[in-house]
Amino acid sequence: MSVAKKGDWVQVHQIVLKPEDRAPQVPDDTKAVPLELWVKGYAQHEAKIGGTVEIETVTGRKVKGELLEVNPKYVHSFGEFVPELLKIDAQLKEILYGGENNE
Numbered sequence: 001m002s003v004a005k006k007g008d009w010v011q012v013h014q015i016v017l018k019p020e021d022r023a024p025q026v027p028d029d030t031k032a033v034p035l036e037l038w039v040k041g042y043a044q045h046e047a048k049i050g051g052t053v054e055i056e057t058v059t060g061r062k063v064k065g066e067l068l069e070v071n072p073k074y075v076h077s078f079g080e081f082v083p084e085l086l087k088i089d090a091q092l093k094e095i096l097y098g099g100e101n102n103e
Helices: 085-095
Strands: 009-017 036-045 052-054 061-071
Touching: 009 052, 036 061
Parallel strands: none
Antiparallel strands: 009 036, 009 061, 036 052, 052 061
8 A cells, every 4th residue: 555755746535515515506417426626735744545634735725635646647638539620620721721712
């Protein structure tokens, strides 16, 4: 089991609102799930993965949550492939750079 030491860069998870505490005006599918937070920061004390740890974020905010990972990696995605965007791309290029009516 991995352990974070004080000062390690870590990621924590926290349930901010349980489903029953969600605002009544939010959509039903949103109301059915908790509002969750994943945040990275510096561990303020030693903790085991799965345990509770307090962190300090780069903006100085203190947050307590379940320790998920020590030295978390950054993962970026722009989402799934959307075939319609290829057609829109071609149409925009035609409008902006070519065609009889776009001189």
